[in-house]
Amino acid sequence: MSPGVANFDDVMAAAARIAPHAHTTPVLRSRGLDALAGCSLAFKAEQLQRTGAFKFRGACNAVWRLSADEAARGVATHSSGNHGAALALAAAGRGIPCHVVAPADAVRSKLDAITAYGAVMHRCASGIAAREAACAEVVGTTGARLVHPYADPAVIAGQGTAALELLAAAGPLDAMVVPVGGGGLAAGTALTLAACAPDCRLYLAEPAGAAETRDSLARGERVTDFTPDTICDGLRGTLGQPGFDILRAHGxxxxxxxxxxxxxxxxxxxxxxxxxxxxxxxxxxxxxxGNRARFAGQRVGLLLSGGNVDLDALPWAA
Amino acid sequence: MSPGVANFDDVMAAAARIAPHAHTTPVLRSRGLDALAGCSLAFKAEQLQRTGAFKFRGACNAVWRLSADEAARGVATHSSGNHGAALALAAAGRGIPCHVVAPADAVRSKLDAITAYGAVMHRCASGIAAREAACAEVVGTTGARLVHPYADPAVIAGQGTAALELLAAAGPLDAMVVPVGGGGLAAGTALTLAACAPDCRLYLAEPAGAAETRDSLARGERVTDFTPDTICDGLRGTLGQPGFDILRAHGxxxxxxxxxxxxxxxxxxxxxxxxxxxxxxxxxxxxxxGNRARFAGQRVGLLLSGGNVDLDALPWAA
Structure with missing residues (x-):
């Protein structure tokens, strides 16, 4: 892996590296939803991935590519939830320590999962600056290796394996739609599509209340000064520089x-x-x-990124 | 099919008959739940069956075994929901009329599905007597063939195909647990186990608020005078005579x-x-x-019968 930048060879290496640990999730279809959408939908079911989210792919790749000496000092990250849980389980799988810095406003069920997987939890204020500062302190104290949730090249490469499996299971696709937050999944998907399916158009679904990826790509430089306001708790992060570079180059x-x-x-x-x-x-x-005309009659792959909702909010959970 | 009684040959015939129409649903596993239960769980995912419930198997078998003349007059049933939707879709698949009698207290989403599949809806008072009376009137008026939700032998045979697929996918099992309401699924499962896996113990999960199957098997005669009180809306029916006979014989x-x-x-x-x-x-x-000691270390098949919950009751649906 070239320092700081992931490429498609890294995605292929990640696929082999995580195979013993991660699930090959199924691709689901619904004729009812096809009729509603006016196109053929292939859903990659990453809610059925271990830890309930695609994040396990990148975390697993990052953990298992460390040398034994590096691994022994453990790993650390900051995460609103899914990446933290993923890194915790991946680290547990290799038997190494894991430190997770998480903001106070994270979804409760996700924090519980992190603790259940055996990670040491460090709480911080919300906002990317507070998260990064708290994480740097943990890394300084413990010597753990920082595994950034979406800027780490090993994470980006690992996330690219979901699109690889989707293409392998669904056959040729005209379009693929993935959520974009920090851009790790989006960038990994771009690497895979560029190499395996250059005619498959890549769309990034972004919440209106955190649409800085749209703004960043439009301006040609990263917009980092914004306050996310969206129900999509996994997409409140800011597009990272590696993701920006890869997504911009990919179009x-x-x-x-x-x-x-x-x-x-x-x-x-x-x-x-x-x-x-x-x-x-x-x-x-x-x-x-919301864009039926654009996808009419097409074969569309959709990445369902995870299924970790707070079921305590449901009435029957009382 | 012998008149009035289903046997394992009927289950095998049903499997072939419904194959072009019904899904072979997956068998799901969860290592987390295995750890919690202290045994190895294989979940047959009938929530992924067409219409979202196993009921499509029996309805489909009943619809497609009719002669062309019989089929032309249509089918009719009374159902609190899942069987009605299943018969509606099965009839639509054959292009014949379907009449569904449903009580006023049925789950809204299930009634909506019945209408969406093109059936004619007839409302009635709740309680088995009112349902059967209203259904008899519809049959008398239209000449449609009654497809009883759980006493019809073609329905029982069709439901038995779920256990067949579960055994085929999961391998040998020590026990199988299925829900019991009217007894169609339970009886079909008993037919399959008796023929294919006689050492696999059959357990019937029954709500405390509608436990007349327990009472009926204990007394050696059907208890029919009871008022169900349970959240399990699919299990409020009374055990039918065919189900009683088959389950009693099976032990x-x-x-x-x-x-x-x-x-x-x-x-x-x-x-x-x-x-x-x-x-x-x-x-x-x-x-x-609730019976961990009994299942400890065993290979247990569980039939997840359906996934039709009323999502309008969830807070985020507003």
């Missing part, structure tokens, strides 16, 4: 989605597909349903 | 489950498996978790 297009449409799409996935997905997953279906 | 054992335990198990399935299942499905896991 990925952003589709902005209102939270209300994401919630409606989430309900559709629960009802029609019987799959528990989180808002950050359902935004991909919302992006398609 | 099936009833495990009674409180609704609170069913709700807790439902939450576990949503959270750990990311599957939307209804209470009538989750009761099987609750039955295992």
């Amino acid at each position: 990925a297009e952003v589709l902005v989605v209102d939270d209300a449409d994401t919630v409606a799409a989430m309900r559709l996935v629960w009802q029609r597909m019987k799959q528990v997905v989180e808002p950050s997953s359902a935004i991909t279906l919302a992006a398609v349903l | 099936a054992e009833v495990l009674v489950v409180d609704d609170a335990d069913t709700v807790a198990a439902m939450r576990l399935v949503w959270q750990r498996m990311k599957q939307v299942v209804e209470p009538s499905s989750a009761i099987t896991l609750a039955a295992v978790l």
Whole structure:
């Protein structure tokens, strides 16, 4: 792996590296949703990945590519939830320490999972600056290796394996729609599509309340000064520099989605597909349903990124 | 098919008959739930069946075994939901009329599905007597063939195909746990186990608020005078005579489950498996978790019967 930059060879290496640890998740279809969308939808079901989210791919790749000496000092990260849980489980799988810095406003169920997987939890204030400062302190104290949730090249390469499996299972696709937050999944997907399916158009589904990827790509430079306001708790991060560079070079297009449409799409996935997905997953279906003309008649791959919703909020959980 | 009684040959015939129409649903596993239960769990995912419930198997078998003349007059049934939707879709698949009598207190989403599949809806008062009377009137008026939700031998044979697929996918099992309401699924499963896996013990998970199957098997005669009170809306029916005869002969054992335990198990399935299942499905896991000593170390098949919950009740659906 070249320092600081991931490429498609890294994705292929990641696929082999994580194979003994991660699930090959199924690709699901729904004729009811196809009829509703006016196109053929292939859903990559990463809610069925270990830890309930695609994040396990990148974390697993980052953990298992460390040398024995590096690994012995452990890993650390900051995460609103899914990446933290993923790194915790990946580290547990290799038997090494894991430190997770998480903001106070993270989803409760995700924090519980991190602790359950045996990581040491460090709380911090919300906001990217506070998270990074707290994480740097942990790294300084422990000597652990920082595994950034979306800027680490090993993480980006690992996330690219989901699109690889989707293409392998679904066959040729005209378009692929993935959620974009920090850009690790989006960038990994771009690497895979460029190498394996150059004619498959890449769309990034982004919440209207955190649409800095759209703004960054439009301006040609990263917009980092914004306050996210969206129900998609997995997409509140700021697009990282590696993701920006890869997505800009790839010509990925952003589709902005209102939270209300994401919630409606989430309900559709629960009802029609019987799959528990989180808002950050359902935004991909919302992006398609909000742009029917663009996808009409096409073969569209959608990445359902995870299923970690806070079920305590449901009435029957009392 | 012998008149009035289903046997294993009928199950095998049903499997071939419904193959072009019904899904072979996956068998799901969760190492987290295995650890919690202390045994190895194989979940047959009938929430992923067409119409979101196993009921499509029996309805489909009943519809497609009719002669062309019989079929032309259509089919009719009374159902609190899943069987009605299943018969509606099966009839639509053959292009014949379908009449569904449903009580006023049925789950809204299930009634909507019946209408969406093109059936003619007839409302009635709740209670088995009112349902049967209203259905008899519809049959008399239209000449449609009654397809009883759980006493029809073609329905029982069709339901038996789920256990057949579960055994084929999961390999040898020490026990199988299925929900029991009217007894169609339970009886079909008993036919399959008797022929294919005679050493696999059959357990029937029954809500404490509708435990007349337990009472009927204990007394040696059907208890029909009771008022169901349970969150498991699919299990409020009364055990039918064919189901009673088959289950009694088989020596099936009833495990009674409180609704609170069913709700807790439902939450576990949503959270750990990311599957939307209804209470009538989750009761099987609750039955295992409530009888850990009995299942310790065993290979246990559980039938998740369906996933049709009323999502309007969830807070984010507003």
